[in-house]
Amino acid sequence: MPTEAEPRRRWNRESVVQAAAELTDRHGYDALSLALLAKELGIKPPSLYKHIGGLDDLKTAIQTHATQALNKVMLEAAAARSGDAAVLAVAHAYREFMKRHPGLQVALSRPSATGHQGIQDPELEASNRQLLEFAVRLLDGYDLDDQGRIHALRALRSLIHGFALLETTGSFEYAVSVPQSFTWAIENYLNGLPAKAEQARR
Amino acid sequence: MPTEAEPRRRWNRESVVQAAAELTDRHGYDALSLALLAKELGIKPPSLYKHIGGLDDLKTAIQTHATQALNKVMLEAAAARSGDAAVLAVAHAYREFMKRHPGLQVALSRPSATGHQGIQDPELEASNRQLLEFAVRLLDGYDLDDQGRIHALRALRSLIHGFALLETTGSFEYAVSVPQSFTWAIENYLNGLPAKAEQARR
DNA sequence: CCGTTAAGCTAATTATGTTAGCCTTTCCCC
DNA sequence: GGGGAAAGGCTAACATAATTAGCTTAACGG
Numbered sequence A, B: 001m002p003t004e005a006e007p008r009r010r011w012n013r014e015s016v017v018q019a020a021a022e023l024t025d026r027h028g029y030d031a032l033s034l035a036l037l038a039k040e041l042g043i044k045p046p047s048l049y050k051h052i053g054g055l056d057d058l059k060t061a062i063q064t065h066a067t068q069a070l071n072k073v074m075l076e077a078a079a080a081r082s083g084d085a086a087v088l089a090v091a092h093a094y095r096e097f098m099k100r101h102p103g104l105q106v107a108l109s110r111p112s113a114t115g116h117q118g119i120q121d122p123e124l125e126a127s128n129r130q131l132l133e134f135a136v137r138l139l140d141g142y143d144l145d146d147q148g149r150i151h152a153l154r155a156l157r158s159l160i161h162g163f164a165l166l167e168t169t170g171s172f173e174y175a176v177s178v179p180q181s182f183t184w185a186i187e188n189y190l191n192g193l194p195a196k197a198e199q200a201r202r
Numbered sequence C: 001c002c003g004t005t006a007a008g009c010t011a012a013t014t015a016t017g018t019t020a021g022c023c024t025t026t027c028c029c030c
Numbered sequence D: 001g002g003g004g005a006a007a008g009g010c011t012a013a014c015a016t017a018a019t020t021a022g023c024t025t026a027a028c029g030g
Helices: A013-027 A035-040 A053-076 A085-102 A102-107 A121-138 A146-168 A178-192 B014-029 B033-042 B055-078 B083-100 B104-105 B122-138 B144-167 B178-192
Strands: none
Touching: A013 A035, A013 A053, A013 A102, A013 A178, A035 A053, A035 B144, A053 A085, A053 A102, A053 A121, A053 A178, A085 A102, A085 A121, A085 A178, A102 A146, A102 B104, A146 A178, A146 B144, A146 B178, A178 B144, A178 B178, B014 B033, B014 B104, B033 B055, B033 B104, B055 B083, B055 B104, B055 B122, B083 B122, B083 B144, B083 B178, B104 B144, B144 B178
């Protein structure tokens, strides 16, 4: 009898979370269940507990997975760009990510399942810190002090995130081009920023 | 035996949805269940089906309930104000609403449970139409054509909604005042809008 | 080769959503 | 007032999901 049996694919926490994330994107965040995920992986629900702590833990893991993926996308989008072009590129990449990952979008738009009392994944911390450092540099071309930069970053992210979210919830019914609205929104944001004194440039 | 029995409070669809909405605000959107709701109302789960079609129907009802409540809040905030002051008032009212109703906030930030294929509550339609008409007037003081006004409204709502959402998901960890960031964000938005030619005013 | 461990399984428990069918109160109309 | 329909509640029963306990087996290292 030849060893016909599948090598029996081994799952680990990361691959399980990854599969779960894809599941939410395909079937919707609310459709995520251990039963469905187990079927998808070809194993039985109790086996999942060898990799994750339960449904809540899985949801939290999906959140951090999504956050890291989004951070990565933003960093890549801004690479080799600067100034307004960089901001626009990041904005479009952010929106693209949200549209391409409807499940993760929902995951990114809700309080973490397990109350996030400080104790966080160190890898996530690092990713966030890296993003912040990078993001601050995005706004180099504007006349902002340290506080102003934080304000500006929060505003930018709010704008992008809110837009992408409202877009997929179907809040933009009116017969005006949504992509144009997005570009308009970002440009209006940039337009409002205080320009750095001209003589200070170049 | 005197008729000690409680007059047995009667529920209807509206009061049930209202109670469910409050439940989500107190216990979190994900904690919403027919079992918990029934306990809250002092009835048994199957009885709920006399008022709602099931959990999905209830969630959709909560969404439209939330939308109408939010619309109302915005309208009231802008009453007797105009120009930038009106925009700021609406923005703050919107954010306040989101903070005060964490459950409804989540409800407002996800695709409707029952796919929203056009068939909508006429009352909701009316509320949305009313809001749009009003909102357009909000931007009277700026030099925008019809398309521009829609762009501007989408941008404003995205900014406010996104900010409130990220605020409660805990994305603003940095040690800078969040309320200040919010005001900054709205002012920056207004700042970016094209001012109407001066001679056209007063 | 043998023991440990990782990763799977079955069985059983609990909670929930949902349906069916029954019972009582309310209330309207005659 | 009477009588019936409708409203609103209930119990019983069932399906599915999450979770726990305890067993089994493949892999892997000494």
